[in-house]
Every structure is written in structure tokens, then in C-alpha cells.
Amino acid sequence: MKKLISLTVSAMMLLSPFAFAINAPALNLKVDAVSAASEEQPAAATPKPAATPKPTAKPKATAKPKATAKPKATAKPKATAKPKATAKPKVTVKPSAKPVAKPAAAAKPAATAKPAPKVTAKPKESAKPATVSANVYQDGVYVVYGNAYSKGTEGAKVTIKNGKIADIELLRTSPKLIDRDARNNYSGVWVAYELMKERLLGKTKEGAAKVDAVSGATRSSNGWKLSVDRAFVRALQVKPKGVVYFAGEHMGVDPEGKYAVFSTYDSAKLTGVKVYPLNSVGDIIEEKAFTPEQAAAVAAITPALLAKGTAAQPAAGLEADFKAAVNAFWDAEQNALINNTSKYIDGFYSSYGTARSVGVERADIIIRNGKLVDVKLYRLGSNLLDRGKTAYAKVVEANAPMTAKLLANGSYIANYDEKVDGISGATESSHGWNQSVERAFEKALKVPAKGQYFDGKFAGVDNQSKVLLLVDIASDKVTGVTVSLFGADKKLIAADKLADEQKALVAQLTSGLLDKGVQFADIAGQEALSAAAKAALADALANASKTQGVYKDGTFIAYGDAYDKGTNQAKVTLRNGKIVDLALYRLGMNMVDRGEAAYKEVVKAIPQLTSEFLAAGTREGVQEVDAVSGATSSSNALKAAVDRAYGKAEITEAYKAAYFNGIYIGVSADKSVNVMVTVKYNVPVKMVVYYLDEKGSVKANDKLTNDEKAVKSEIETPSYDSLHKYGYRAAAFGVNDAQKAISAKAVEAIKAALESAGK
Known part of the structure; x- marks a missing residue:
């Protein structure tokens, strides 16, 4: 690994039935909670054709059930306002079909094969500041990091209870000190997460x-063991005397991602500082690559931080650089402190702003040491789906500057002033985003704030976009409900455009929801819309909850197992753990949707499965849907794709690994080469190469050139059920230009297949 050369100044020198599965009590009850550093290895030498890999021992598979989080049952707030009863005309509109109730599906554990642990020499035990017994630890969740280096660091989110590790999430960060997907780390770490978790x-x-x-x-x-050791020390109710810091090198990054600071401490004081600028993708810039301006800034900042720490005064003309570097130094210091007093639990959180009939804002954030270090802002439509680039032009333009403003502040903007803090032309969305970030911070509190729900107006929509509710909540009570109906075009019907029968239905739904909540009796002849209204209320309450859910909201794309004719794809949109939008596809070997050209049984099955998956609504429910006769393989593959999409959405991975087990395909950019990758033990172990014609069909072997055959043979050479030689950092190869060009396309296909397999 290249060592970073840095300027270090010593202290000595310078100082559902149907689609709506509801299990909640009526609203007249008090509510309950709703529920990297790289393990461096030398760059792989370019493989030569016909190389014979050395056999390796096959890992012993150990079945391990996959945990599936279940939402908590939620009691609903007591209604305090009820509209005055009015005469209700008989409703004659009837749904096309009555929903058929299905029992809630029980979660099925998914067996996951794991390689048998390989024991190495026992590492030197971490230094212990004191010998303690279990009852001297404060129960809680602690996020702590090991010693830092240029690619990031290891960390652990440790739940300590009764002096033992009750739960643990192992982290391996990017240089920006944010945990990254396992597959973006060195391959040796891929299987280590779960093995170490099991041992700890x-x-x-x-x-x-x-x-x-x-x-x-x-x-x-x-690094993980050191993080755990530090978590226990931080959990001590009485800290060791005279020990202020964890001895070692700690890193910090400012919220805007401009500087990384490495601070070295002994147990009582700071002893060294190194400062590095970060590039636009968040990687550390080595000293030899500094521009003259960067070198001058680092030379001025480093001694100032060592001498004064967070009180360092900026040099003229370097005010912005000093501010960022001081923030990074503060971050490193918080990571080093034994008595870190942040009132927040580090991690991912998401929340919503004030809802309107036209939509609402959402923010997904990451908190570290009580500071905002990453944020993504969304503008949702009236159906509560992300509008992306289709939102109002001024709102789209405001996203980037509002993101920058929040990161520069390191938090939400307290005492928000629309005229000062809002982005011109999008002040309403600016306020909604700031409010979303503020609520996300409240979800992160170590000591939860009073109440189960935020006060305010929250939107809820059923997962088939039939009903929109705007729900007013104050002091954990529903104080008002506004019901709107969607038309067949999935657009809201204006109140003055409703037919008399629809107006009567809206009045009945409003009265029933306020009086009985999700337990109100279905309206005769309007069972589908009654169920939709109750599902929308449950959705609104989940959006108002102060408890972070198990899954991220958003759209996630995943694949079922492939074969030599193609694969199946699912685009799954989740909100509060429920499927709220879904698109299923049958792809050919060129990864293009086959549409009506697919097998007729599959063409017929896709709309049926789409409807039934939406009706099931949950990860477990989808797995209980029956396969469509004549399209059993595609049905099962699409069910697997939905399950994997949920796996991608997990905030804390139930089983942390680089890849999902299964079979995946990828194609080159020009769609001429397809590679099928088999993943076993969560690592790629086998690859098969296909060459495609201009129609996306597989070429027969006798139509291949000698160079195509040579590349195919090299890649398909067995890896004996261990990590495939092209499964990590694949590079082009060949004895001539033709082979190099073909293998480069094959590498594109391999990377695409691995991206499809990635968790």
C-alpha cells in the first residue's frame, strides 16, 4: 500500500386483505410506537490465458437463518375531533372485485451458506485501562472506531447490555469515514463480517x-476488536482516572468533505496532526499530488491545529480551509475521546416534513458525533413517490444548494428563517427539507423525546394510490383527517370535481377514520376504498413516527437467478417497509426487456404477479404468493428478486456480505459479450462467457473466432468453488490486441454482473 506522505508537526516543535394488511387498534386509544480502510493487497498481476488455478479447500457450509425484522404493532392516537354527522345518500359505486383476505405470511428464515472460519495466530490483546465487572457498564449503543489510515478505518456499532455484547454491526469506512458496502472493500474482508460478528x-x-x-x-x-474494546471503555460508568483519550491515531472529516485530519493521541494529550485535502469523490489527496495552493494551506493549518486545536485561528485568505479543517479536527477528537458526550446515536435516519395535497419533502441523513455528515433530499408527489427531475424546476434547482447549506451547517438550521435560510423560488421545499432533517435528528436521540409521533400534518397513501390522507397530529392524538380520492389516471380528483356519491363516500370515510381509526367498519359496497383509507392512515402514522424503521424508503432494483436465456428484474419502491410501487421485467441475455417477445406464459404472468405482489405488500407476503402455472421458474425468480430488493433496503444488514448468493448476468457496454456469474458463500466462484449477435442471441460455439474462444476458456477455467480469479478487480488480458479488446468487454460484463449481484 502506498504510504501517505504528510506534513506532521510534533508537539515538541510547535506546540393485506387486498393490498391493505392492517393490524392496528382504533384511534380512541393512546398511541404506541410505530413501528475502510482497505485490507490492502498488491495489485493483481494481469492473468495469462490458460492459467491453471491452484485448488483451494472448499469452505464448509453452515446454514444460518436470515433474520427478518418485523414492524411493531402500533396503537393509534385517540381522535379528538369528529365532523358533525350529516345525512348520507346511498352510495352506488361498487368496486370491480371484492378483496379476498389472506392471512399474514410468516417470515421464513433463508439458509445462508458460510465458509468455515479459518483461525490465525491470536492477535495481541488490546490494552485494558482497568479490570472491571459487568455491572460497571452503562447499557446502551456505542459507535466507536479503531486506528485510522489513509483508506478509512474499522468501526463497530455495539449494543452493550449487562456487560456483554447484545448486538453488533461491524463497519469499514470510506476515507470520508462513512460505512460502505462490503463489496467495495478488499475481498478478504467479504466473508469476515459475519464470522467476526458471530465470534463477538x-x-x-x-x-x-x-x-x-x-x-x-x-x-x-x-480493527474491529479494538473498536469493541473502546466501546466497553466508553460504556464505563466511572472512567479510568487520568485517561482522556484512546491512545492511537484517529481520523475526522468535516461535514462538507473538504479535509481529513489524522490526530495522534496518547492517553492524556494530542501528540501529532496530519492534514489532507479530499478530492471531489471523497478520496484523500496524497502530499505528492498537492497543488501549490493545497500545499500552502496544509502548511498553515497543520501547526495551528497542533498548537490550538479547535481554537486555531485562520490565516488571511484561508478562512474557508481553516473552518473545514477545524471541523475535521473536532471530528477526530470526538472519535478519540473516551467520554464522548454526543446525545445522538450515529447512523442512518430518515424523516418527512409538513405534508400538503401536492406532496411532501423527505430527507435521508447520516449522523456522526452529533453532526450531519451526509444528506439526500427528496421531493415527493401527492402519491408520496419521489418526483426526481419531474418536480417543479425551481425545486429541482434548489436541491443542491440546500444540501450544501445543511452540510455546511453540520445539522438542521435552528430558528429557521425562510427569507434568510430558504432557497429563492423554492422556500416551501427548503423549509420542508430543513424540518425533515430536524425530525431525523430527533429520531437519533439516545434518550428519546416524549411522545410517539411528531406534531404536524402528515400524508399517507395506500400502496395502490386510491386514497390520500392528510392527518393532523398533536400530542399523540389525531385531531383532523382530510380525505382525497385518486382517479383512474392516478391523479387526485379536486374536491369540487367529485360526484355527489364520491362526496358522500369521503364524508363517511372521514367520520369513520376519526371515530374508529383503522378499526372502522367497511362501508357497504365500498370495501376496497375503505381498506385503502385504513391503509393510508397507517401509512401517515408511520410517516409521523419518531421511531426509525427497518428499511430505507426508495426504489431498489434486484434480480432473480439467471440462466442461458436471460434473467428477471424487479424494481421495488418501498415506504415504511411496504411495497408501494412495483415493476417486473423479463430480460434477455443482452439485459434488455423482452416485453411481448418473452414467452407467452411469462407475458401473461407478469401483470398477475405484479398485482398479487402489491396486494401482499410485504417481504414475507410476496414469498407466499403462488407461482403462476406455466411460468413457475419466472414466478420464483421474480419473488427472489423482490426479496433481494428488500435486502438492499435494509438499514442494518441482517447478513452483511458482498453479494447475494445466486446466478447473475451482465453485458458489455456494446452488448456483444455476456458473462454469467455464480455466487456461492457470498463470493463469485464461477463464470461462463457468451457472445451475442446484434439481436441479442447467443452465438453458437462454431461461429466464434479463435481469440473469442481463448478469452472464453481463460475466464471459464475452474476456480474450485473459491473466489474466482476474475471475481475481484478483474482486468483485461490477452496475447494480442484482439484478445485484449475482447477481454476488456468481458471485464465490463463481469463488473455489470457483480453489480447486479451486489448487496
């Missing part, structure tokens, strides 16, 4: 120190 769970501080490292991931294993 249930351990005491002393027991965790004795855990063996995972072979091939020794540095990361020891």
Missing part, C-alpha cells in the same frame, strides 16, 4: 479481546 456476540470485554482474527482479514479483524 455475547462476549464480555475480556472475552472479545481473546477472539481469533479471520484469516485473510487480520487487520480488519483486529
Whole structure:
């Protein structure tokens, strides 16, 4: 690994039935909660054709059930306002079909094969500041990091209860100190997450120190152990005397991602500082690549931080650089402090702003040491689906500057002033985004604020976009409900455009929801819309909840197992863990939707499965849907694709690994080469190469050139059920220009297939 050369100044020198599954009590009850551093290895040498890989031992598979989070049952707020009863005309509109109730599906554990642990020499035990017994630890969740280096660091989110590790999430960060997907780390770490988690769970501080490292991931294993050790020290109710810092090198990054600071401490004081600018993608710029301006800034900032820390005064003309570097230094110091007093639990959180009939804003954020370090802003339409670039032009334009403003502030803007803090032309959305970030911060509190719901107006929509509710909540009580209906075109029907029968229906729904909540009796002849209204109320309450859900909201794309004719794709949009939009596709070997050209049984099955998956509404429910006769393979593949989409949406991965097990295909940019990758033990172990004609059909072997055959043979050479030689950092190869060009396209296809397989 290249070592970073830095300017270091020593302290010595310078100082549902149907689509609506509802299990909630009436609204007249008090509410309950709703529910990297790289393990471096030398760059792989370019493989030569016909290389014979050395056999490796096949890992012993161990079945492990996959945990599936279940939402908590939620009692609904007591209604305090009820519209005055009016005469209700007989409603004659009837749904085309009555929903058929289905029992809620029980979650099925998915067996996941894991390689048997490989034991290495026992690492040196972490230093312990004091010998303690279990009852001296404060129960809680602690996010702590190991020693830092240029690619990031290891970390752990540790739940300590009764002096033992009750739960743990292992982290491996980017240089911006944000946890990244397992597949973006060195391949030796891919299987180490779950092996180390299994070894650490249930351990005491002393027991965790004795855990063996995972072979091939020794540095990361020891980094995780050090993080756990520090979590226990931070959990001590009485901290060790005279010990202020975790001795070692700690890193910090400012919220805007301009600078990384590496601070070295002994147990009582700062002893060294290194400063690095970051590039536009968040990687550290090495000293040899500094521009003259960067070199001058680093030379001025480094001694100032060492001498004065967060009180460092900026040099003239470098005010912005000093501000960012001081914020990064503060971040590193918080990571080093034994007594870190942040009132927030680090991690991912999401929340909504004030809803209107035209839509609402949402913010997804990441918090570290009580500061906002990443944020994504969304503008949702009246159906509560992200509008993206189709939102109002001024709102689209405002997204980037509002993101920058929030990151520069390191938090939501307190005492928000629309004239000062809003983005011109999008002040309403600016306020909604700021409010969303503020509510997300409240979800992150270590000591939860009073109440189960935020006060305000919240929107809810059923997952088939039939009904929109705007729900007013104050002090955990529903104080008002506004019901709107969607037309057949999925657009809201204006109140003055409703037919008399629809107006009567809206009045009945409003009265029933306020009086009985989701337990109100279905309106005769309007069972489907009654169920939709109750589902919309449950959705609104989930959006108002102060408890973070299990899944991220958004659209996630995943695939079923492929075969030599193509694959199946699911685009799944989730909100509060429910499927609210869905598109299913049958793709050919060129990864293009076959549409009506697919097998007629599959063409017939896709709309039926789409409807039934939406009706099921949940991860578990979809798996209980029966396969369509004549399209069993595609039905099962699409069910698997939906399950994998949920896996991508998990905030905390139930099983952390680089790839989903299964079979995946990818194609080159010009769609001439297809590679099928088999993933086993969560790593790619087998690859098959196909060459495609201009129609996307597979070429027969006797139509291939000798160079195409040579590339195919090289890639398909067995890897003996271990990590495939092109499964990590694949590079083009060949003995002539033709082979190099063909293999380059094959590498494109491999990377595309692995992206499809990625968790």
C-alpha cells in the first residue's frame, strides 16, 4: 500500500386483505410506537490465458437463518375531533372485485451458506485501562472506531447490555469515514463480517479481546476488536482516572468533505496532526499530488491545529480551509475521546416534513458525533413517490444548494428563517427539507423525546394510490383527517370535481377514520376504498413516527437467478417497509426487456404477479404468493428478486456480505459479450462467457473466432468453488490486441454482473 506522505508537526516543535394488511387498534386509544480502510493487497498481476488455478479447500457450509425484522404493532392516537354527522345518500359505486383476505405470511428464515472460519495466530490483546465487572457498564449503543489510515478505518456499532455484547454491526469506512458496502472493500474482508460478528456476540470485554482474527482479514479483524474494546471503555460508568483519550491515531472529516485530519493521541494529550485535502469523490489527496495552493494551506493549518486545536485561528485568505479543517479536527477528537458526550446515536435516519395535497419533502441523513455528515433530499408527489427531475424546476434547482447549506451547517438550521435560510423560488421545499432533517435528528436521540409521533400534518397513501390522507397530529392524538380520492389516471380528483356519491363516500370515510381509526367498519359496497383509507392512515402514522424503521424508503432494483436465456428484474419502491410501487421485467441475455417477445406464459404472468405482489405488500407476503402455472421458474425468480430488493433496503444488514448468493448476468457496454456469474458463500466462484449477435442471441460455439474462444476458456477455467480469479478487480488480458479488446468487454460484463449481484 502506498504510504501517505504528510506534513506532521510534533508537539515538541510547535506546540393485506387486498393490498391493505392492517393490524392496528382504533384511534380512541393512546398511541404506541410505530413501528475502510482497505485490507490492502498488491495489485493483481494481469492473468495469462490458460492459467491453471491452484485448488483451494472448499469452505464448509453452515446454514444460518436470515433474520427478518418485523414492524411493531402500533396503537393509534385517540381522535379528538369528529365532523358533525350529516345525512348520507346511498352510495352506488361498487368496486370491480371484492378483496379476498389472506392471512399474514410468516417470515421464513433463508439458509445462508458460510465458509468455515479459518483461525490465525491470536492477535495481541488490546490494552485494558482497568479490570472491571459487568455491572460497571452503562447499557446502551456505542459507535466507536479503531486506528485510522489513509483508506478509512474499522468501526463497530455495539449494543452493550449487562456487560456483554447484545448486538453488533461491524463497519469499514470510506476515507470520508462513512460505512460502505462490503463489496467495495478488499475481498478478504467479504466473508469476515459475519464470522467476526458471530465470534463477538455475547462476549464480555475480556472475552472479545481473546477472539481469533479471520484469516485473510487480520487487520480488519483486529480493527474491529479494538473498536469493541473502546466501546466497553466508553460504556464505563466511572472512567479510568487520568485517561482522556484512546491512545492511537484517529481520523475526522468535516461535514462538507473538504479535509481529513489524522490526530495522534496518547492517553492524556494530542501528540501529532496530519492534514489532507479530499478530492471531489471523497478520496484523500496524497502530499505528492498537492497543488501549490493545497500545499500552502496544509502548511498553515497543520501547526495551528497542533498548537490550538479547535481554537486555531485562520490565516488571511484561508478562512474557508481553516473552518473545514477545524471541523475535521473536532471530528477526530470526538472519535478519540473516551467520554464522548454526543446525545445522538450515529447512523442512518430518515424523516418527512409538513405534508400538503401536492406532496411532501423527505430527507435521508447520516449522523456522526452529533453532526450531519451526509444528506439526500427528496421531493415527493401527492402519491408520496419521489418526483426526481419531474418536480417543479425551481425545486429541482434548489436541491443542491440546500444540501450544501445543511452540510455546511453540520445539522438542521435552528430558528429557521425562510427569507434568510430558504432557497429563492423554492422556500416551501427548503423549509420542508430543513424540518425533515430536524425530525431525523430527533429520531437519533439516545434518550428519546416524549411522545410517539411528531406534531404536524402528515400524508399517507395506500400502496395502490386510491386514497390520500392528510392527518393532523398533536400530542399523540389525531385531531383532523382530510380525505382525497385518486382517479383512474392516478391523479387526485379536486374536491369540487367529485360526484355527489364520491362526496358522500369521503364524508363517511372521514367520520369513520376519526371515530374508529383503522378499526372502522367497511362501508357497504365500498370495501376496497375503505381498506385503502385504513391503509393510508397507517401509512401517515408511520410517516409521523419518531421511531426509525427497518428499511430505507426508495426504489431498489434486484434480480432473480439467471440462466442461458436471460434473467428477471424487479424494481421495488418501498415506504415504511411496504411495497408501494412495483415493476417486473423479463430480460434477455443482452439485459434488455423482452416485453411481448418473452414467452407467452411469462407475458401473461407478469401483470398477475405484479398485482398479487402489491396486494401482499410485504417481504414475507410476496414469498407466499403462488407461482403462476406455466411460468413457475419466472414466478420464483421474480419473488427472489423482490426479496433481494428488500435486502438492499435494509438499514442494518441482517447478513452483511458482498453479494447475494445466486446466478447473475451482465453485458458489455456494446452488448456483444455476456458473462454469467455464480455466487456461492457470498463470493463469485464461477463464470461462463457468451457472445451475442446484434439481436441479442447467443452465438453458437462454431461461429466464434479463435481469440473469442481463448478469452472464453481463460475466464471459464475452474476456480474450485473459491473466489474466482476474475471475481475481484478483474482486468483485461490477452496475447494480442484482439484478445485484449475482447477481454476488456468481458471485464465490463463481469463488473455489470457483480453489480447486479451486489448487496
